[in-house]
Amino acid sequence: MSSQKRTGSFSPAVKATALAGVALLVLTACAEDHPARRGWLPGDRDTTSNTAELTDLWVNSWIAALVVGVLTWGLMLWCMIAYRRRKGETGYPRQLAYNIPLEIMYTIVPLVMVGVLFFWTDQVQRSVDEPYAEPDLVVEVYGKQWSWDWNYTYTADDGTEYEVHDTGIQAHLTGEEGVRETLPTIYLPVDHDITFELKSRDVIHSFWVPAFLQKRDMVPGRTNYMYLNPQELGSFDGKCAELCGEYHSEMLFNVEVVEADEFVDYLETLDEGHLGDEYNRNPNLHDRETLTGGDH
Ligand SMILES: [Cu+2]
Structure with missing residues (x-):
């Protein structure tokens, strides 16, 4: 009957699990209007060609961390309860030191765990960072205090070549609605291989579209790359993810993933040519004063 006793002693743990389950249900209820949501990650599983893989990792x-955690917490609790000091006990309990098998075990097991995590992370990272031999679109993105410039190099399905640019003006966070519509916007064609060339005009920035689950620094004097193929039409939020000065929080942008013909229509509205390194490093302070009357 000792087994029954043991089951009884687990009941607080069972209760805690049930409580956690209820909490999980309550917390995830708000995600119901978005059936393909990936738990607490932003966006959907199929937002880009990389998001499924990144989500799985x-x-x-x-899951692996939780298994290790539950095992560790369980062992700790068991030691605390089973080996607690009982009434009338004095002195130290029996001491255990220099137990070679035990020491080998707790050296090897963490090494194996780190090895497994490293292996899978490396696999996914290699796959996500695999350059496209012939991307459909190259977007050169310049980060600048505190906005973005985009150079689009694109060959349309009919063979027309585009080399056009757009320059972003810093967001002006007024605390009122409607700011989102004024943000600089990058357009991307759905289901096309895209290479981003990430550069900076001044300090270190970071290009981040949370729903894409990819983020990369933009470092002055060098080019970083990001590769993805958008799978889902829609609007997404983008932002600078590296504290880059006073108005870092206003370095926002929108991402519009559109059909290829709509993308071409958009490119047609842009100015030709390429904004290189020599382009005015910081047009925004001036623009901001023109736009807002210098009230910022
Ligand atoms: Cu920045």
Whole structure:
């Protein structure tokens, strides 16, 4: 009957699990209007060609961490309860030191765990960072205090070549609605291989579209790359993810993933040519004063 006793002693743990389950249901209820949501990650599983893989790495790493956690917490609790000091006991309990098998075990096991995490992270990273031999679109992105410039190099399906640019003006966060519509916007064609060339005009910035699950620094004097193929039409939020000065929080942009013909229509509205390194480093302070009357 000792087994029954043991089951009884687990009941607080069972209760805690049930409570956690209820909490999980309550917390995830708000995600119901968005059926393909990936737990707490932003966006959907199929937002880009990379998001499924990145989601799996994230979720599986959490599962592995949770298994290790539950095992560790369980062992700790068991030691605390089973080996607690009982009434009338004095002095130290029996001491255990220089137990070679035990020491080998707790050296090897963490090494294996780190090795497994490293292996899967490396696999996914290699796959995500694999350059396209012939991308359909190259977007050169310049970060600048505190906005963005985009150079689009694109060959349309009918063979027309585009080399056009757009220059972003810093957002002006007024605290009122409607600011989102005024943000600089990058357009991307759905289901096309895109290479981003990430550069900076001044300090270190970071190009981040949370729903794409990819983020990369933009470092003055060098080019970083990002590769993805958008799979889902829609609007997404983008932002600078590296504290880059006073108005870092206003370095926002929109991402519009559109059909290829709509993308071409958009390119047609842009000015030709390429904004290189020599382009005015910081037009925004001036623009901001013109736009807002210098009230900022
Ligand atoms: Cu920045």
